[in-house]
Amino acid sequence: MIIRIDELSDVPIYQQIRNQIVMGISSGELEPEEQLPTVRALAMEMGINTMTVSKAYQLLKTEGYIMTDRKNGARVRSMIEKQGRMSSANRSELKRIVSEASLSGVPKEELLRLIDEFYGG
Amino acid sequence: MADAFRWIMFLCTALVLLFNLFYMYPKKWQDRKIILGVKSRKEFNEAGVAERIEAIVKKAHRQAVIITVVGFVIAAMLLLIRGMLLQTFFWMLFLFIVIIGGMIPYILGHSALMSVKKQIGLQSSEGILLADLKVSGNVHALRPAGVILPNLVGLIPVILSLLLDLGVIHFGESRTAGSFFATIVIGTFYLMGILLAVFAVVMDRMKNEVISADSDVNANYNRAKKKNRADLSVGFIWINVIYTFSLACAFFFWYSEALILGGMLVYLLLIFADIFIFLHFDKKIEARYISQTQLVTDDDAYWIAGMFYYNPADKHLNVEKRAGVGATVNLAHPVGRIVGIIGIGLLLETVLALVWIAFLETTPISLRVEDAKVICHQLRDEYVIPVDEMDSIEYGRDIKEHTMIRISGVGMDTLLKGNFSVDGVSGCKLFLNPQNGEYIKIVTKSGTTYYVSGASDDETTSVMTALK
Numbered sequence: 001m002i003i004r005i006d007e008l009s010d011v012p013i014y015q016q017i018r019n020q021i022v023m024g025i026s027s028g029e030l031e032p033e034e035q036l037p038t039v040r041a042l043a044m045e046m047g048i049n050t051m052t053v054s055k056a057y058q059l060l061k062t063e064g065y066i067m068t069d070r071k072n073g074a075r076v077r078s079m080i081e082k083q084g085r086m087s088s089a090n091r092s093e094l095k096r097i098v099s100e101a102s103l104s105g106v107p108k109e110e111l112l113r114l115i116d117e118f119y120g121g
Numbered sequence: 122m123a124d125a126f127r128w129i130m131f132l133c134t135a136l137v138l139l140f141n142l143f144y145m146y147p148k149k150w151q152d153r154k155i156i157l158g159v160k161s162r163k164e165f166n167e168a169g170v171a172e173r174i175e176a177i178v179k180k181a182h183r184q185a186v187i188i189t190v191v192g193f194v195i196a197a198m199l200l201l202i203r204g205m206l207l208q209t210f211f212w213m214l215f216l217f218i219v220i221i222g223g224m225i226p227y228i229l230g231h232s233a234l235m236s237v238k239k240q241i242g243l244q245s246s247e248g249i250l251l252a253d254l255k256v257s258g259n260v261h262a263l264r265p266a267g268v269i270l271p272n273l274v275g276l277i278p279v280i281l282s283l284l285l286d287l288g289v290i291h292f293g294e295s296r297t298a299g300s301f302f303a304t305i306v307i308g309t310f311y312l313m314g315i316l317l318a319v320f321a322v323v324m325d326r327m328k329n330e331v332i333s334a335d336s337d338v339n340a341n342y343n344r345a346k347k348k349n350r351a352d353l354s355v356g357f358i359w360i361n362v363i364y365t366f367s368l369a370c371a372f373f374f375w376y377s378e379a380l381i382l383g384g385m386l387v388y389l390l391l392i393f394a395d396i397f398i399f400l401h402f403d404k405k406i407e408a409r410y411i412s413q414t415q416l417v418t419d420d421d422a423y424w425i426a427g428m429f430y431y432n433p434a435d436k437h438l439n440v441e442k443r444a445g446v447g448a449t450v451n452l453a454h455p456v457g458r459i460v461g462i463i464g465i466g467l468l469l470e471t472v473l474a475l476v477w478i479a480f481l482e483t484t485p486i487s488l489r490v491e492d493a494k495v496i497c498h499q500l501r502d503e504y505v506i507p508v509d510e511m512d513s514i515e516y517g518r519d520i521k522e523h524t525m526i527r528i529s530g531v532g533m534d535t536l537l538k539g540n541f542s543v544d545g546v547s548g549c550k551l552f553l554n555p556q557n558g559e560y561i562k563i564v565t566k567s568g569t570t571y572y573v574s575g576a577s578d579d580e581t582t583s584v585m586t587a588l589k
Contacts (some may be wrong), residue, residue, distance in 0.1 A: 001255065002251055002252070002253050003332055004250070004251055004253060024254070030254070037258045041257045042257050042258070043436075044328070045329060072582060103172070
């Protein structure tokens with residue numbers, strides 16, 4: 001799976017890493033139990049600070065997407081807790097996206113098609 | 122010695138010229154990832170653009186051919202120069218001109234290509250970083266044994282030479298035994314092997330490139346590139362080990378400066394052969410993967426003249442070179458800045474060294490007796506030998522009858538100054554012009570042996586008369 005980081009973006013780098021790993025898990029690019037690179041390896045590969053990658057992994061661990069241990073490093077969780085509801089932050093983000101699409105004249109069917117595509121199996 | 126030096130310099134120049142021509146200025150740019158320091162983009166193949174790229178590449182190649190031909194003619198003419206000083210001065214100067222002059226078509230071509238990119242609206246992907254999670258930290262091609270084994274083998278001649286110097290073992294007809302000269306020379310080449318091992322590890326740990334959305338393609342591409350780099354480094358180390366063995370044989374059994382310099386010539390040839398093999402395979406790898414390259418991180422904006430990498434946002438110290446072989450440093454990195462300053466310092470130091478050599482060669486040595494002391498003087502060096510400390514004085518007619526090996530100091534056709542081993546006796550102090558045959562050998566009561574002569578045989582004779 002390819003991670004693409006925009007250093008000039010307003011979104012912090014650790015957040016971009018976190019978001020892309022979440023999207024990778026959701027799309028199936030990252031499979032359950034799949035090994036992730038070590039903090040050091042990913043930081044070296046991208047030429048960024050290890051603390052940035054560590055922060056992203058910490059966030060992913062807290063949110064229950066990955067698990068880490070000293071022996072095996074970081075891996076995608078096999079069972080991700082399904083709460084069955086959206087967080088308030090995501091709900092307001094979705095509201096913003098839908099509002100912008102509506103104002104831009106994107107048809108509702110197109111939005112639903114995109115949701116279908118991104119939602120996956 | 123001057124002959125061997127002349128041919129070594131000719132070989133270096135010829136290989137630099139050929140390397141420049143065939144590697145830096147490709148005739149066919151379509152299968153190159155980097156064209157004159159600019160990352161190739163699929164838009165370059167579009168009608169109207171391809172012709173412009175072709176014209177720029179051809180022009181640069183034509184200019185490079187002219188530089189190569191002129192370079193070979195001048196190099197052939199330099200072969201006719203006699204005298205170590207003139208040779209050193211002109212060859213070094215010429216090598217600088219070849220390296221810098223050889224870059225001019227590259228810089229001009231780079232600038233033209235960047236203009237084309239700008240005109241067709243292509244922008245560098247500034248601030249974009251790509252990483253393949255499945256490849257990160259997982260692709261290595263260097264086996265530790267590959268660098269450890271040759272360095273262990275290379276330790277054998279160093280240890281033998283050291284034991285010989287310490288008098289623990291005795292064999293061969295070593296004239297340098299006890300002087301540590303052979304150990305220093307062999308050890309220096311051995312240390313190069315250690316440095317090459319470090320270089321190999323750095324190359325193996327360099328950032329993996331993301332060229333495709335398919336992780337297998339990325340892994341295979343990076344593995345092939347790293348394997349080629351590892352082979353280059355390991356090849357270097359083995360060549361270095363072979364040379365340390367041949368140096369040891371030359372010092373232990375058949376000492377001759379011509380043999381050592383001849384060996385150096387072969388050593389350089391092997392190193393260049395190793396580089397050419399690396400370039401051949403590197404070109405093949407790039408051509409093999411060019412069709413599978415879907416993702417291009419265009420960081421041209423961070424490459425000054427397509428040669429010097431300056432990216433403050435990149436924490437990497439090492440990046441793959443765009444012009445040449447191996448890795449270069451990120452000049453925006455703190456360590457990169459230090460390396461850059463050291464590089465400029467070394468260039469200046471070489472120029473200053475050439476000027477100093479010119480002074481050494483053109484300033485005559487002087488020998489006189491004053492206040493019951495023999496005074497040898499040249500530039501900032503002065504040997505003072507009080508007459509009452511002399512144990513024996515001997516006058517010789519032909520200094521060339523002796524075998525003199527420099528341990529420290531200056532050893533030129535017209536000047537021998539410093540610590541030398543003379544006929545196997547180490548620790549002798551020399552201050553003479555070997556072109557004048559006559560010399561005075563002075564042994565002091567403390568056991569130090571001096572071989573001295575004046576600017577001319579007459580000066581030497583008059584000092585000898587005064588001492589009598």
